[in-house]
Amino acid sequence: MTDWENLRFFVTLAREGTLSAAARVLAVDHVTVARRVAALEAETGLKLVDRRARSYRLTDDGKRIADTAMPMEEAAFAVGRAVQAVRPGLRGEVSISSPPSLANALIAPRLIALRRRHPGIHINLIGEKRTASLNRREADVALRLSRPSEPGLIARKIGRFGFSLYGAHAYLKETPPHALAFIAYDSSMDDAPQQKWLRTLVAGRETVLRTNDLENQAAAARTGVGLAVLPHFLGDRDPELRRYNAMSAPPDRDIWLLVHRDLRRTPIMRAVMDFLSDCTTRRRGE
């Protein structure tokens, strides 16, 4: 292979499926992706993609080549991590991936403290449902609510928080228990423990709103349409919301800190990880 760039373009095309999507990921024009894939075909003498009108479709050969080229991408990410690990001192950018609710409530408000302490560190806080891949270096560290088992990753438990049902103060006073309505996640979150717990509790009563966004649930609860299961760190600080104590309590959840093995020892990562640990453990007391 005389041109590794062609392989890089081809691999991301293979993963993204479409020319335009690959172009977005690579931050280049879609024409460039098309050209480089064509160049790779010329170089190998193989037909790697079927150019369909609305999508590039890999041929069998293309699939095989893409598979063998994947390890190359892995190695490239390893190089990226090595660069990060070797970089001296406390400067540089660190990407943190976190569930949006944690990011908003616990991390973002305290970022100023980190910046004061380590002015050289630039933080990129990514609040996303989709769990970013540390292996692909979409983020440097991640907060998760369950312990995943990705190879090469180190997981550390750095906190724990509880849930309660919350409703608007007026709503709770006016509504008899059997008439209470509920606000829940949509079905994409059916596996979450607090959601399961809520399902058993609802038991025939009404679910008036489903949304995948926790802030939306809180906002809705505030208007008095029903009760939402919210983390304490979110519900307790809202002046318009009150806890509603049900028969059973929703299960607590642990906060896991994830970092790649190659990076965990670098000064900058240690600083960020300590900071994140502070954010989550201090909160436990409240």
Added chain:
Amino acid sequence: MTDWENLRFFVTLAREGTLSAAARVLAVDHVTVARRVAALEAETGLKLVDRRARSYRLTDDGKRIADTAMPMEEAAFAVGRAVQAVRPGLRGEVSISSPPSLANALIAPRLIALRRRHPGIHINLIGEKRTASLNRREADVALRLSRPSEPGLIARKIGRFGFSLYGAHAYLKETPPHALAFIAYDSSMDDAPQQKWLRTLVAGRETVLRTNDLENQAAAARTGVGLAVLPHFLGDRDPELRRYNAMSAPPDRDIWLLVHRDLRRTPIMRAVMDFLSDCTTRRRGE
């Protein structure tokens, strides 16, 4: 890592040591190598090389990065093999690495037969002392005289040949045994079994010529300056040379055929390997 080409340049610079050597390997101008390495330094924010007057010298960081980037090169070679393996039919170029003597005496004269049988195959026969690396794809198949243990390589024994001492007809008739002189490999071949055997035999008698080239040894023996240890396939077919039977016989040597695991099943490789096998086993009878 946003530009894999920079890594490719840097890795070969790290291996070759000098800018110009890397440029030769990469078939580009040395300035290009320098620029790409500089670009990689800018991209990573690390100082990867010390620009000394007469050589680029990797810094510690550079060494580390180069080490982590090596697997990337491995993967790139794997892609190259995959391309070769996927390529349909019996066309394409195959590189054969072989000890020069074998190449000249056994392979080259018969290549015409292979071409007749498979006109689509283009052979690139590399007769080199230095054993080419199949992993680096410097050759597709190799003939060796000992079984190496490189990872990913398949070795098969495809023949065996013996040695004898040879001298010019006249020289053998005129010279009494105690006055015989010898022709040997230079010290770089001290490990070869036939060389060791020769050393025990010489036992104080004269060694008039040392050369690392077997053809040179044969040519010298032909002129009557002494006896050389030659493979039978080389000495027997020379009308001016005769065997000289010493007390003990030199050890036979096996011929090994090496091919990378990823390539061994492709039609084109099977054809070439069958051909090589023919070349070496048929000869055994003679």
Added chain:
DNA sequence: CGCGAATTGTGCGAAATTCCTCAATCATGC
């Protein structure tokens, strides 16, 4: 059925990269 959104393909101008040539530096051998 027609509209809109998304994707791929094409032509052209701009920008970046590369190569070539010459000069400078340095180690090595005689």
Added chain:
DNA sequence: GCATGATTGAGGAATTTCGCACAATTCGCG
């Protein structure tokens, strides 16, 4: 001590590569 060979460095021309704008096609949806 000096010539020689090899290497790095710099500037200008040429080639390659890239991005932009627009056309063409397909798919989904009301």
